[in-house]
Amino acid sequence: LEIADSKKGEINSIVDLLDFYGIKFSKNHVVGDFENAATVETASGRNFAYPYWMRMRQKNMRKDEPVAANLNELLFAETGFFSAKDRLNLLHPIVVTGERISTQDRSLFGDMSTEELALEFDARVQKAKVIVGRVNEKLPSPFFAHGSDNSNPQTFLVLVGDTDWLYDGFSKVGTGSSVTAASRPMNDNHNFFLNLVELTTGSQGLTEIRSRKSPVRVFSKIEAMLFESRKKYHAKEAEFASKIKSAEDSIRQFLQMANVKTETDLPKAAKDEILKIREMIYPLKEDLRNIRLQIRQNVNELFLTIIVFNLITGPVLSVVFLYVLRGYRRKSQGLEIP
Known part of the structure; x- marks a missing residue:
């Protein structure tokens, strides 16, 4: 959705209204966070972090804000x-990004795949961005002329930089068959929305109760291991992926310049050139595959340890239980003998 710029003084969108109050919204840019990147899956089934x-x-939610504290x-x-920037105390942050972030032009998201965007992501340490905030001030109405009777009523605004967060695909996961399909929360998005609605009504009676039992169970150790691996190998992964993409683009451009659809239509000399490019791509793909394996190596080793532990624990506990039971029976029989 593109929002055209309005003439100065006109209010044709929410962006114009916020601008009137001194709040800027990045309507043409999207923010990404390296540390808080979610794991997504490609069409081929490969998982990767999408910032x-x-x-x-x-840690990204303000503890002094009841709607997000729990x-x-x-x-x-x-x-x-x-x-x-011009009114520092006007916007109160509720949810903020980390500091290793980057912004990207929104128009590129329709032209590039998520994997390409992730590989080209260049995180830099900078001030955290506010993606959810609130305004609780006496604000003048922009629709009254200057100097007219405007009582500046107390205004309460909740600003969220995203709308998809309320969509079921980003907040719930389906369970069961298609006939008896049900859904359960996979994060706190719905609870957060209800908390915000309740806050705008001036009541927070159910906020603490609603947030008491979170559906999220975080494997903090595994996430920390993955983050450290991504931080270590991200530059190499992006470098090899860029080289592969450049080589594949060269092949496509070669076919376009020759005005043919497939390589079989090319003369032998051109086929040999493309073959050389492909021979260069194969080791790059192998190196890229090894890097991606290294990213998950520690996690895979941990999972293997857990699996082995689970396989061994059952029989060991059974043997211990039988040994204890056998000793108890012998002791009981010994007591019964006069």
Whole structure:
């Protein structure tokens, strides 16, 4: 959805209204967070971290905000962000990004795949961005002329830089068959929305109760291991993926320049050139595959350890239980003998 720029003084959209109050919204840019990147799956089944889908944990939520204080995790997809540089105390942050972030032009998201966007993501340490905030001030109405009777009523605004976060695909997961299909929360998005609605009504009676039992169970050790691996190998992964993409683009351009659809229509000399390019791609793909295996190596080793532990624990506990039971029976029989 593209929002055209309005003429100065006109209010034709929510962006114009926010601008009137001194709040800027990044309508043409999306923020990504390296540390809070969500794991997504490609069409081929490969999982990778996509920084423009952000899983916000407790450290990204303001503890002094009751609507988010007891939540564990929120998911935001390709969200914008807010700022109020000229009025520092106007915008109160509720959810913020980390500091290793980057912004990307929104128009590129229709032309590039999620994997390409993730590989080209260049995180830099900078000030965290506000993706959810609130305004609780006496604000003048922009529709009254200057100097007219405008009582500046108390206004309460909740600003969220994303709309997809309320969509079931980002907040719930289906369970059961298609006939008896049900859904359960996979994060705290719905609870957060209900908390925000309740806050705007001036009541917070159910906020603490609603947030008490979170559906999210976080494997913090595994997530920390994956994050450290991504941080270590991300640059190499992006480098090899870029080289592969460049080589494949060269082949496509070669076919376009020759005005043919397939390589079989090319003369032998051209086929040999393409073959050389493909021979260069194969080791690059092998190196890229090895890097991606290294990213998950520690996690895979941990899972293997857990599996082996589970396989061994059952028989060992059974043997111990039988040994204890046998000793108890012998002791009981010994007591019964006069």
